[in-house]
Amino acid sequence: MPLGLSIGFAEVPGGSRWTTLRGGTPRVTRTRAQLDHVAVVRQGAYAGALVAGVRGYRMSGCEEVPLSTLARLRLP
Numbered sequence: 001m002p003l004g005l006s007i008g009f010a011e012v013p014g015g016s017r018w019t020t021l022r023g024g025t026p027r028v029t030r031t032r033a034q035l036d037h038v039a040v041v042r043q044g045a046y047a048g049a050l051v052a053g054v055r056g057y058r059m060s061g062c063e064e065v066p067l068s069t070l071a072r073l074r075l076p
Contacts, residue, residue: 003051004044009033 015032040051 004041005049005051006037006039006041006044007049008036008038010036 009030010033011030012032012034015030017029017031019027019029021027044050
C-alpha cells in the first residue's frame with residue numbers, strides 16, 4: 001500500500017538558504033516555494049516523507065473509499 005508522500009515545487013526568489021556542511025558538501029534549506037503537485041507514492045524520497053493519517057474520502061453515492069483504492073484514483 002502506498003504510504004509515501006511526494007511533493008513537487010518550484011523555487012521562488014529569496015526562498016532558498018545555502019550552507020556548507022563539514023567536508024564542503026553544500027546544503028539548501030527551502031524557506032518558501034511554489035507548490036506544483038502532491039502525490040501518494042509507494043516510497044517517499046526522504047525517510048520522513050510519509051502519509052501520517054487519512055480522514056477519508058467519500059464519492060457521491062458511495063461508501064468511504066479505502067486508502068489503497070484512493071491512491072489509484074485520479075481525482076479532478
